[in-house]
Amino acid sequence: MTAELAITFADVAAAAHRLRGVAHRTPARTSRTVDERTGASVHFKCENFQRMGAFKFRGAYNALARFTPEQRRAGVIAFSSGNHAQAIALSARLLGMPSVIVMPKDAPAPKLAATRGYQHGMAGSEVVLYDRYTEDREAIGRRIAAERGMTLIPPYDHADVMAGQGTAALELIEDVGPLDALLVCVGGGGLISGCAVAAHGRSPGVAVWGVEPEAGNDVQQSLARGEIVHIDTPQTIADGAQTQHSGQLTFPVIRQLVKGVLTVSDVQLVSTMRFFAERMKMVVEPTGCLAAAALLEGAIDLRGQRVGVILSGGNVDLAVYARLLQG
Numbered sequence: 001m002t003a004e005l006a007i008t009f010a011d012v013a014a015a016a017h018r019l020r021g022v023a024h025r026t027p028a029r030t031s032r033t034v035d036e037r038t039g040a041s042v043h044f045k046c047e048n049f050q051r052m053g054a055f056k057f058r059g060a061y062n063a064l065a066r067f068t069p070e071q072r073r074a075g076v077i078a079f080s081s082g083n084h085a086q087a088i089a090l091s092a093r094l095l096g097m098p099s100v101i102v103m104p105k106d107a108p109a110p111k112l113a114a115t116r117g118y119q120h121g122m123a124g125s126e127v128v129l130y131d132r133y134t135e136d137r138e139a140i141g142r143r144i145a146a147e148r149g150m151t152l153i154p155p156y157d158h159a160d161v162m163a164g165q166g167t168a169a170l171e172l173i174e175d176v177g178p179l180d181a182l183l184v185c186v187g188g189g190g191l192i193s194g195c196a197v198a199a200h201g202r203s204p205g206v207a208v209w210g211v212e213p214e215a216g217n218d219v220q221q222s223l224a225r226g227e228i229v230h231i232d233t234p235q236t237i238a239d240g241a242q243t244q245h246s247g248q249l250t251f252p253v254i255r256q257l258v259k260g261v262l263t264v265s266d267v268q269l270v271s272t273m274r275f276f277a278e279r280m281k282m283v284v285e286p287t288g289c290l291a292a293a294a295l296l297e298g299a300i301d302l303r304g305q306r307v308g309v310i311l312s313g314g315n316v317d318l319a320v321y322a323r324l325l326q327g
Contacts (some may be wrong), residue, residue, distance in 0.1 A: 005256065006249035007157045008261030009201030012166040015062040019167055022031060022094070026050050026168075028175045033279055038295055039303030043179075045172040045211040047283050048314025053106050054085040054156075054240075055168050055191055055312050060087035062231055063153050064095050071255040075124055077150040079103070079137040082111030085314050089118035089125070098124030100150060101209030102140050102257035104132035106319045108239065132242070133233055140203045151152045158189030166194025170202060171175025171306050178203040178307035185290035185312050186210035186219050186261060187241040195310065196257035209300060210254065210261040213238045213269070219246050219254060220261040222227065240287030240313065262300055264293040270324050272296055275310075275326060286324075300309065 005202040026049045034042045047055035064076060066215040075098035078088040085101040092099035099122065101115055112127065119125035120260050130140055138154075145152040153161065168191070173179060187212075196208045202274075212219055216234030222245075246254065263274075269286045272293040276282045284292075291309045294300050 002289040015163040053315040056087035059161035059164035061091040061158035156188030166198035169195035170198040183291035189316040193253035238287040
């Protein structure tokens with residue numbers, strides 16, 4: 001592993017130490033039906049059972065736990081479509097610091113309500129709403145950070161966030177053993193970059209694959225061009241993957257350690273959501289289904305291999321969830 005990457009395996013291991021006893025060690029589940037359907041031995045890392053319902057808690061808490069006393073007093077600001085928002089709000093509450101969260105007006109109602117719930121009673125904490133199609137969340141975040149002296153923690157392009165997210169893959173391999181392949185959803189690249197570093201450090205020779213929504217394949221395009229590609233906000237039910245570009249820190253890791261990036265359609269995501277509900281009795285949000293959909297819907301053939309799949313979260317508006325499953 002080359003020195004220019006933002007994180008190393010040691011960073012992921014250190015994050016795991018900070019998260020021990022704070023984050024849930026989520027289960028790794030199997031399905032005979034999945035194994036028969038794919039011809040592989042598949043292990044699902046169920047981050048839908050993580051605190052606040054998604055893997056994002058890992059990176060958020062790891063980042064905030066490293067704040068100086070001065071940073072803790074001023075507080076943290078973040079921008080997010082939902083899961084990073086909740087993760088920062090909960091982590092800030094656990095560490096006793098104020099948080100300001102910049103969220104899109106059309107964020108799923110449960111994610112918005114949960115974020116405000118985590119902030120309840122914390123002086124100096126609030127949610128700031130914006131229009132994701134006409135306003136720049138990053139610019140809003142930087143402005144508020146400058147005005148209030150808060151520390152901005154982005155949703156993916158931050159070394160401590162990346163290292164924290166990588167603990168999901170680290171735990172999975174510790175629990176189930178070496179893997180031939182690991183499938184991970186891709187938004188801005190925080191999860192897959194951290195997981196790629198962890199997986200290569202713990203299971204040498206593993207092939208790490210990213211999965212994006214068809215409508216938002218910026219990382220796939222970026223790998224093809226050898227540089228970060230910026231796209232318009234994609235229209236997809238995978239709201240956690242509606243990113244417009246990968247990160248300056250995450251992309252070099254992806255380019256070096258990820259074998260390739262696959263895409264799946266919204267229709268395939270719904271089919272996968274339905275499978276988890278019917279056969280494995282789990283609620284998995286659309287973004288959380290990206291990696292599994294690539295395997296279950298035939299975007300990749302991994303027959304005869306030991307495969308890890310990260311289910312990244314389960315935060316979904318139940319009314320929307322029911323409507324999607326009804327078709």
